[in-house]
Amino acid sequence: MSPAVWFGEVGASLLAMDWTPAIASKLAPTVFPTGQTESAFAERLPLLLRDAVTGSLPEPWRWLANSLIAIVAIIVIFASLFALLTLAERKILGRVQNRPGPNRTGWGGILQPLADGIKMLTKEDIVPAAADRLLHFLAPVVLLALSIVTFAVIPYGRHLVPVELDAAVLYFFAAGAATELAIFMAGWASRNKYSLLAAMRALAQLISYELPLLLAFVPVVMLAGSLATTGIVAAQGGWLGGVLPHWHVLTPPGFAGFVIFMIAALAESNRSPFDLPEAESELIAGHLTEYSGFKYALFFMAEYLGMCALSGMAVTLFLGGWHAPLAALEFIPSYVWFAVKLLALLLGFIWIRATFPRLRIDQLTRLAWKFLVPLALINLLTGGFWVLTTHWTGGMLVVRWAIALVLVVGPFLALGRQFQARYAPRTYRYA
Amino acid sequence: MLGTGLLKGLAVTAKNFVGSFHDPKRYTTVEYPEQPTKLPENYRNFPFLVFDGEQPIDGLRCVACKICEAECPPQCIYIIPDRDEKGRPTKKPKVFDLDVSVCMSCQICVEVCPFDAIKMDQHFEIATADRFNGLLLHREDLAKSDAYYHSIHPTEAAQVDEILAEAKRKAEAKAKPAAPAAPAAVKPPEPPAPAV
Amino acid sequence: MSTFALGTIIALILGSAAVALCLRRLIRSVLLFVISWAGIAAFYLWAGAEFLAFAQVLVYIGAVSMVTLFAVLLTRRHDQPDLVIEPPARSRAAAGVTIGACVAAVLIPAILATEFPAASATAPTFSVRQLGLDLMEQHGVVLLVVGLILTVALLGAVVLAASKEDAS
């Protein structure tokens, strides 16, 4: 067989093959189920709006247009949420510190994010002379891209799931884990030893807190029996007597998981009191030292989007996703409930920032490895116990709750005593 | 128990946040340019000249005695007494310049003035782009009414008024028995330094 | 469209791996390896094994790359470049490439000459639930052994890398 004939055959057979990727079926956006009539008009409103735009398109294009609309909607909504969040954060911090916060730009300061944006955009973009220009540019882009990508699997409402994946939670945390690479790139590409050292510290922090973050949601996955976000939300539907929702946070292992998850999420999104990587008042700005202008704004945006994504995931995993807290309140559209819960968690982030002083690096790692990780591991046990005893009823229900509470509170008290012993209460001889 | 301190801290900030909306004690910011700050009565920065009546220059209490010029430690005051056409002093300053870029707000000029003519001002928004002429205050800039003095230092101004009235009464009482002999004795005795 | 996708994935993986092994700057080659691993994750996704794709990203891009980068930075000497190319190294490199080429020369014709039974018409479905059940029931012992190995490896790595401050 001559080479030409061989190549021709190979080429022909390559073209004749079925190249459809297996994943394509998973990526099909949720088409509005025609059989469902129980959902109210407001519930379907986003989908109806979308279909009004794309309904007339032929099938393959419609799929593409629907996906594009979902992407644009997510980016626009969360970018504006980012803008409002920066303003809300400064206003709330101000109020906590007995001052009004920014109130000069626009009506009561509402245009402050715009002013900040213009300032950032018009600043000079400085790249150090010895920097690795390509990586220096790529780091913020990769970071922002990865933090936007995580929004794809969060169920925002009953019919609003951009991508339904079987292993959606794993996808979310895989994308989150990859952001560490961007931080390393930022630190290394700056060719500044302080940037590099700070990036290493940031990585140590992120890796340390990845462990409790991942361990904390495993009991939830066990309870729901699913790694898909839709499955986890579906498992939290329904109410006990129309009042008590079946949210995971209202079970002992779920509550412990929620607390550990939120602490680890604070550290993962570099928020105070774990904002060591960019501690403005102590380090210069950590791995962001050599960044200015638009690239710095991108880092900032990625940080806030990461915070939003982690809060959205916490809502999905622990706070019942888009389910209403009371059966009587179900007439309010599901996406409104999701937004309310998300905003509540974000306000919690800001409240915590307004309250606590920054940890030292050794306290930070000690908290992760000696406190959160053991608690999360014990919480796995609690989760297993809770799953195994779902069929207990009557008097055994009390026993179930008692054992689970002991399993949650006992280790917390024991570890807490040991953890606290070296630090508190302190006496200051010379203060 | 571990964590109670954290909850206490959160409660403190929450109280501050909620309080800032209804409790003026928890919202202490004064938005300065729009909302003028209320300065304490004893605040002082640079001197000014007090005048009585309506005419700023004619009503000046200053008699150009040059005591303050002599006493001023950084020597920021410059006075030329006015004279009439015959060359006699009119007991008014022709030039009274005060360089506030040199003045150190020591209040010695106020202490030494026998006529209570120079007092400390509270006007502090004197920033200017012209540091030579803009910060050299002339007689016209320095002359401010007695009413203004009362508005910024009410307690001190009341004391000064008492002292001046007392002096005037004594002068009148002295002038009555020896009416023709003492037209020049209007000069009051040196008053005690006003309380600061 | 998807032909193009698979072609891109393959080209990306092979190209970045080949370039990574030729570069002299270590950090860059590690970062290129990361691209290659990401490409392999994309291939898993393309083939329908999404759980594996995410596991690949989590383990390789999230963990192995970090450990490697830390190792690179910890073993860097500033007084000399990363690698010095000497004559013996050149001959070694030539030998290595030759051996690789020889293996390829054996493998490729072997693959092309083999007739495989016809593939199933549809992609095999494999849910995460099924994976979990298989892991826990059919492969439970293996899972335990892997867990044990990972624990031992973690402890071993800590012991190996821990600096002996008292000794020095």
Added chain:
Amino acid sequence: MTMLHVCLLFSGLLFCIGLAGALARSHAILVLLGIELMLNAANLNFIAFWRYGPPHASGSGPIFVLFAIAIAAAEAAVGLALVIAIYRHRQSVRLQEEARLKG
């Protein structure tokens, strides 16, 4: 020539690249990465056979890959710890200088 052939060719090439890299380079970390690449190429084969092989109902392919990934992570951790230990001992990570067992 089927899809399976394409995937196998691809993984074979990747394996050879990893092999050549592991043999040709002298930096210990790069050698480790070359070995990782060979492991990954083997994983690709499992997935290729699972996806394009004869019809079957088992999930052994992905499960085997999952275990391989876990072992690869362990290997990377231990290997890199060894590299760091060697570097601390001899101030060098070039493999041809590590010809002696006796420290």
